[in-house]
Structures are given as structure tokens and as C-alpha cells.
Amino acid sequence: MNFFTGVDWIVLFAYFVGTMSIGFFFMRKSSSTEAYTAAKRSLPGWACGLSIFATYLSSVSFLGLPGKAYATNWNAFVFSLSLPIATFVAIRWFMPYYRSSGEVSAYAHLEKRFGSWARVYASSCYLLTQLARMGAVLYLMALPMSVLLGWDIRIVILVVGISVTVYSFVGGVMAVIWSDALQAIVLMGGALLCSVLMLFKMPEGPGEIFRVAMDADKFSLGSFGPSLVEPTFWVVLIYGIFINLQNFGIDQSFVQRYIASGSEKDARKTVLIGGLLYLPVSLIFFFIGTQLFAFYHAQPGDLVEVRQLVATQRVIQEGIASGTAEFGVRVSEIATTLTDKEIGDKVFPHFIGKYLPPGITGLLIAAIFAAAMSTLSTSLNSSATLMMSDWYKRFIRPDASERQTMRVLYGATIVWGLLGTGVAFLLINISSALDAWWVLSGIFGGGMLGLFLLGVISRKANNPISVTAAILGLLVIAWMTLSPMLKSPALEGLQSHFHSFLIPVFGTLTILLSGLILSRFRKA
Known part of the structure; x- marks a missing residue:
């Protein structure tokens, strides 16, 4: 089923060209190691802050959070409540430390404190974390494209993975930060637009959303009991505090934005915008998931359509030829057994394609696509930076020339782009990509x-x-x-x-x- 119109294709193509142009515009300005990794330490704080915010607000948030709220409740929103704590700690201790160190690597200080093994250990853990992040973001970006266009999701992942790698290859961190700022604004506008439209598409009016949600306990933040076995309110809050302290304290992509900020004042603004803006915006995404639950359960026909789409994708992945009797039987078998959790990540793309006006659908999908590109390019740039600073210059060639370090940065970008694409293929059959990303980031951390x-x-x-x-x-x-x-x-x-x-x-x-x-x- 193809929901895309000619107008949507024009919007998508124009947005793609515009975003890629940002990367090529900064190509000459990112021809040195300092510019490619630290943007010559000259960018405004609001742009760096929006870049950190956009790193959070990737396709993981845009599709994963509504999918989570649709399938369960608002328990995962507790993660966002931990951000003010991490923001305060970052402004008070983390950011000033990195600004004064002069190092582009977040892990150089560990070597000074404990020896080279500590730098290698932390750098390795970070690189593995980025592979998990890139896989989750790329998969969740490809998901709406496959639903809306009717394409095999594996083809979408491959095409987008190559495109992102090329974009990251040419632009450096300067292009990443400026494009992140643009994508953050577009995605916030798109989220608000979807939420408002759904309020007025309910058969019995906006009040029906709250009635259905309250009956299904969709606004629950989870149990407040002492259990450590279930994702209670306290378990998710503690997890969020530790992960966000890790993000703001030792995440290479965050540290590069502290360094890229033009002054101490700009760096504080970077942390405030990046840390606090995500809290209200994630609230909107969870509300969208609750709206989707009420909307689709009020219109069972559309829910059947979503189940058919998800089942069709799975049967195609099983290798059964379409159009055959076996194909139709298998689709029906799978569709009747799918749970809300299994279709949670797929409902929002279906709504975007079917109910948004032509052109707006293309713009929103383009924004999701571009946001994924920004997040992926952030991971690729920070990973390449570590490969150059913590491995190549530290252990292989400390006196490397400018030309040699740039070759390493380019080569590492390509290798990590291919590996991240491979991880996305492994996530195709995961029921909740958000859960998978949270678990993998915790392990690889x-x-x-x-x-x-x-x-x-x-x-x-x-x-x-x-x-x-x-x-x-x-x-x-x-x-x-x-x-x-x-x-x-x-x-x-x-x-x-x-x-x-x-x-x-x-x-x-x-x-x-x-x-x-x-x-x-x-x-x-």
C-alpha cells in the first residue's frame, strides 16, 4: 500500500537535497582536523544546544516514544524526568572540565588519571554504544519509509545507510551541528501538527482520547513499588539518571559540542537547551502515542489495516512469494496474532501516510529522514574522531600529519557507517526498537x-x-x-x-x- 503522492515525493526530494547541501556547503570549511572534529571552537551555544537536543530527538524518539506509549503507558516518560538532574551536574562540573582540558577526546583525561588502558576501555565502550545507537536510529527511520512506500525495509536501510555515510563523510561536525539545529525545529513543528490534527479527528471529539486512555490506564508512570524486577517508576528514573549522567559526562558527541561552543557562556547555553528542551517535547510524543491508541481503537478497520501491513512485511522477510495462496494465508495467520506491542512502532507511520494532507506527509517523513541523518552523522563523526585521536594518533602514529589524520577520519566514517547499517538489519524483527536501544546502550556503556x-x-x-x-x-x-x-x-x-x-x-x-x-x- 503506497500512501505517497506526487506532491509528497517533490517535498521529500527537495528536503533531501537541501539537507545534503548543508553537508557539501561545509565541505571546504571542514578540510582540517580541528574543523572536522571541533568546528574551530566557534559556534553559537543555541545551535550546539539544538544539536544535542536533536541527538535525543532522533527517529528513536519520533517513532519509538509514540510506539511505546501506544503499546503500554507513560512509564518510559520517567526517563525524561531525570534530565534536569543530569543538566545541573553537567553545567556545574562536566562542561567546565572539558572546556579547560583542551582535548578533543572525552577519554584523554582517563589516560592521565589511570593510564592508557582506561582510555582504550572507555573509547571501546563508546564505539560499541554508537553501533547500537546507529542501528536503532537507522531502523526506526527506515520503518515509516517502508510502510508508506511499500518498499522492503532492507532496501530502505541499505539506501539510507549509504546516504548518511556520504553526508557524514563530507561535512564534518560543523555541518552536523547546523543541520541538527534545522531538523530539531522541523521535527518539533511536525510533532505539534500531528498532535493537533489527531485531536480533531476523533469520532466523538478530543474528549474521547482522555476517556479511552483513562479506561486503559495509558497515563500511568508505572508502579511505585520497591520491585527491581519490573520497570517501575523508580527503576526507570534511576536508569535515566545514570544514562543521562553518562551522556552529559562522558559521551564523545556531547563533549564535542561543549568544545565547539564559542565561549563558556555559549557552552552553558548548549547544555541548558540540549538538556531541558527534550522534557516537554518528549511529553508531546508520549501524548501522540496515547492519541494513536484512542484513535485506532475507535476505528477498528484502520487497526486491521496496520496489522495487515506489518504481517505482509514479515511474510516478505520469510521469503514467501507475494501473490501466492501461501502468501495470503500466512499474512492472515500473522495478522490475527499480532499484539499492540508488536505493532506499536508501525502505527504512527500509518497515520502520517493516511491522514496527513499531501505535502505535509512528505515534509514529515523528510524531517524524520533528515533527523536520522543528523543523529547518525553525529555518531559517525564522534566515532571517527575517537578512532583518530584515541587509536591512530595515540598508538599507531603520534606524529601523524594533517593529511594522514584526515584520511583516518574519512576511512573511519565509512567503516562505522557500514557497521551501523549492519546493526540496523539485526533489529528488523525486534518488537520494540526503543527497548532494544535502551538495553544495548546500558550493556555497551x-x-x-x-x-x-x-x-x-x-x-x-x-x-x-x-x-x-x-x-x-x-x-x-x-x-x-x-x-x-x-x-x-x-x-x-x-x-x-x-x-x-x-x-x-x-x-x-x-x-x-x-x-x-x-x-x-x-x-x-
């Missing part, structure tokens, strides 16, 4: 925040203590990640029954607390 905090808090923690603490933290992360896979009754007592959101929390605390305890023994 590897307790980096714990090592950073240990170095800041304890003056007594030396190299052997930090190594021991990091090993203990990795063992805890490995146990919590892998033990649920133990199916043998004899090993059931060894399983971790904690929720997966607590993996980065326990990993971080293990590194920090064990390091502090060992430091006390050393002092004694």
Missing part, C-alpha cells in the same frame, strides 16, 4: 561513568585499583546480561532477576564503590 566518577571523587585510586574495579564492574555487567540465558534448573540460582535497565546502574556502582573501598584499604 560498560560502566564508563563509574570509572570517570572514581577518578574525580577519589585521589587515592591508582592504576591497580582502577583496573580491579573495572574488572569487577564488567563481571557484574556480564552476569546480569548473560545469566538470564541459563536455562538449566541446576543453574537457576545463578540467574540475575534484576530488570535489564539496572545493568548500567549496577555496573557503574560496582566500579565506583569497589574503587572507593580499595582506596580506603590502600590509605590504611
